[in-house]
Amino acid sequence: MNNKEEIVLGYLEQADDILNADDELPSYANGLPYFLENEDKFESIKCTKCGNQMKLLLQIYAPLNNKHASYREIYVFLCLNEQCSKHNSSVRVFRMQSSQKPQLFQSKNKDYILSPSNKQFIIDTEIISAKENNNEFQVAEELLPTNQEDEDKDVDLKNVKFDNENKIYENYLKSTEEKEDIEDIDGLEKDQQNNIDGCFLIYQHFLTQYQNHVVRYCFDSQSKPLWFSDKKQPQIESKCPHCKKNKIFEFQINNSILTYFPELYNLEWGALYVYSCPSSCSVGGQILIEETVYAHSDEQEFISPNLKVDPDTKLVTIKQDTNKANKQKQQIQQQQQQQIQQKIDEQDEEDDW
Template sequence: MDINGKGDSVDELKGLRITNLDDDDDENIAVDEDDNGEDEDDDDEEEQESVILGFIEKPEHSWSLLRQQFPSKAGGVPAWLDPDNLPTGMTCVCDACGEPLQFLLQVYAPLVEKDSTFHRTLFVFMCLSMKCLLRDQHEQWKRHPDKQSRSVKVFRCQLPRANSFYSSKPPEGNATDKPLTPGAPLCNWCGTWKGDKFCSSCKVARYCSQKHQVMHWRAGHKLECQQLSLSPQSSDSNACHGGVAQIKAPKVASKSLWPEYEMKNEHESEYDTEMSGDEEHTDNSLIPRNKVDDTMKSLMDTFEGDGDKKSWASFQERIGKAPEQVLRYCRSAGSKPLWPILGGRPSKADIPICGYCGGHLCFEFQILPQLLYYFGVKNDAESLDWATIAVYTCEASCEGVGYKQEFAWVQLGTAINCPS
């Protein structure tokens, strides 16, 4: 089932299929405890996969990123698919430092195999601390611990066409589209997680955590609090307006969120010719082509081994066809990430099974470090950085209410890729 009117980007993702593995393939993906990395022989096979590239650009209209438009986006706040049954508790914070995680990006990736995945979105969050990311990268080498300690978390949400949040009709693709329900109130500081805590004074401002309440208080809510407590506005104003408040993007007090972008999709095959890469797409780049090339080349100097240099050269050659890409999507049987370097790649045994249905996880997409340049992240030792983040999801996209946590594998530089 297609959502007519959503544009080519959704149609492309809706056209992706999950191919059922036959008996022979099932034997091939059996866990091998002695496997130290993905087979290099599979690299040529991955070259043949149909990959969809994600590019980001400033949205022409703010309403295009609201949840009723089913967007793919990066930065800002998430456009939650299920606006009521949001992740809560410890799933919302970094397991290393306890800080609430920040929204990185979301990918609208419906699957046509069953009605329950008519709408389907994957959300990626991460801690802002590079120290936590380093710890996360080491923790993932502990094969399937009872309690994971992660600073990068992925959530999957899916809905059937007939649901209580959206019309079964395709969106008009303009400002007239409205959700059926207002959704749960969100944190006034981060605009990301459910605001299930009230300001004890005004009883109006909501927060996802005590930390964000303190940060909001210090940033100016202390002065606003008395006015809010005397105002007739209530904490249930969203519900009273029948969802009208949800038509506009939420106001967020935090100044540390990453800038918000809309994500557009294009098939990698469109960049196979030099003409398409050089003439059609360069003008839309937010980063000068020569700056991207210089940065990619400078990273080569950080690799000591010839194997990593060769792997990086191959990676750069393929990425260089469209250097502005920030995401590579390919959810098909046997698909694999395009690894920048040899070290730090997971073996089949390193990828856990689904924590909900016990089935296999499959690779779905990877996030490239170019995204950090769009976000204005500084290039220093303390700033966030990665070689790639590969996201694995339940192969069956198992059903359930709300959000299910999936698995992300972080590949960093060669000096920190081996488990301690």
């Protein structure tokens, strides 16, 4: 799964039995976690702020080519306490791994279940190539606002793999800086020009094009996240506390997953970004190893305690929108959605011909 030529997309599919005989280890949402060791050997996962039992959001089977991690599970836990939802303690990510096919131990702690009234979901996967990924970014790029001077400038994405996101973001940010010099534009049109979120537009395009996938996985040193918003991005500098290597982006969980569970409606993040040790190093005597998670939205940003960022980056920005601003924001997002759908329809018509 860590082939830099591929991105793995994950979708939730309802299932009566999450243990599929064709899969070596499970990947699913909502249910009791399956650990690779008996849970009597380690403490239950609790929120470091309120001390409440955390809920299992996802369990992902993510084996690596490393012998010691040829069987590897990633666990994403949430605290549903509303008071904790705005703090970095509300999301925790752990990995558990083995060099040999392990025996699975289903937890007996029913407090791990996220939504008792909801069914379980297996994570069905789709693999897209780097070429497909770049093609989609070329379509998404055309949705970004440009000024007259930039219309003749082309962006060469043919030889770019997963870092094309950064090139598009840089071009977008450059165009918005130049637009600040444009003189008076009345009413909502001016607000739209100042508030269009390029990263969000690209993010929405991918969720629309790939039917609201909930996981985007690409564990490679060259891979980049699909950012939820174009607000100032943090310079992530997180080191593995064990081997001291810089952690790299492994996968993200999109906010499309919030629609599956009513328990999550109060959460304010737009996407979760998981950064892991590139070697998935083994730690003697430690069964559950905690990794780094960064939560990002257009309202608020927060990170896990072991994540270091550029000191000039503001990581907590909570803005209080007025009713007027909220209404304008909704109008902008509706117009963005219409642009996306129009572009998709045009592309479909071209494909038909």
